[in-house]
Amino acid sequence: MDQKKSVSLFAEISNYSMDSTSTQAETLQKLFFNYLKNKKLRNTTERTAICSTICRIKNPFTLEMIWQELEDSKFHVSRASVYNTMELLLDANIVVRHQFTSTIVQYELKCISEQYIHAVCTHCGTVRMIKNEKLNNMFSDYKIPKFTLEHFLLHFYGICSKCKYRIKQEQTQINKKTKQ
Numbered sequence: 001m002d003q004k005k006s007v008s009l010f011a012e013i014s015n016y017s018m019d020s021t022s023t024q025a026e027t028l029q030k031l032f033f034n035y036l037k038n039k040k041l042r043n044t045t046e047r048t049a050i051c052s053t054i055c056r057i058k059n060p061f062t063l064e065m066i067w068q069e070l071e072d073s074k075f076h077v078s079r080a081s082v083y084n085t086m087e088l089l090l091d092a093n094i095v096v097r098h099q100f101t102s103t104i105v106q107y108e109l110k111c112i113s114e115q116y117i118h119a120v121c122t123h124c125g126t127v128r129m130i131k132n133e134k135l136n137n138m139f140s141d142y143k144i145p146k147f148t149l150e151h152f153l154l155h156f157y158g159i160c161s162k163c164k165y166r167i168k169q170e171q172t173q174i175n176k177k178t179k180q
Contacts, residue, residue, distance in 0.1 A: 025055035035092035046077045050085040060106040060127050101125045121160035
């Protein structure tokens with residue numbers, strides 16, 4: 001990967017939004033760079049591109065989604081690089097891992113996951129993000145004896161309205177068939 005592509009990717013991130021999100025992306029990238037430096041690891045263009053891509057995403061994502069996003073932008077990187085970089089981002093406390101369902105592992109920027117409650121549909125796996133300052137403040141101020149809280153995640157599990165409607169329609173069809 002040449003330096004021009006890396007620079008253009010950073011420019012794209014910087015111009016993405018001039019609000020606090022842009023500043024937040026830059027801050028996260030600096031944190032990652034410092035983490036790599038402290039661990040005596042190289043800051044490769046692949047790691048930079050992966051981190052930049054992740055910083056743009058506001059919702060939970062899979063590693064496959066990151067790889068596909070990079071491929072779509074003509075930045076070719078191996079899946080192994082994506083997986084290995086994600087492990088570094090997890091260790092640096094920039095990203096958190098979610099396993100909302102038994103089959104899919106998703107990731108999210110820690111700074112975003114701390115602001116939202118996740119409502120997870122147990123039927124289709126859809127994750128809805130709900131911002132609730134009152135609940136977040138209540139839990140962040142909660143003191144646990146002999147324990148230092150670093151961060152918390154709150155997940156609600158249930159059935160989304162689409163699945164509930166589909167289940168009701170299926171039940172109606174079954175009832176019609178049994179009456180005949």
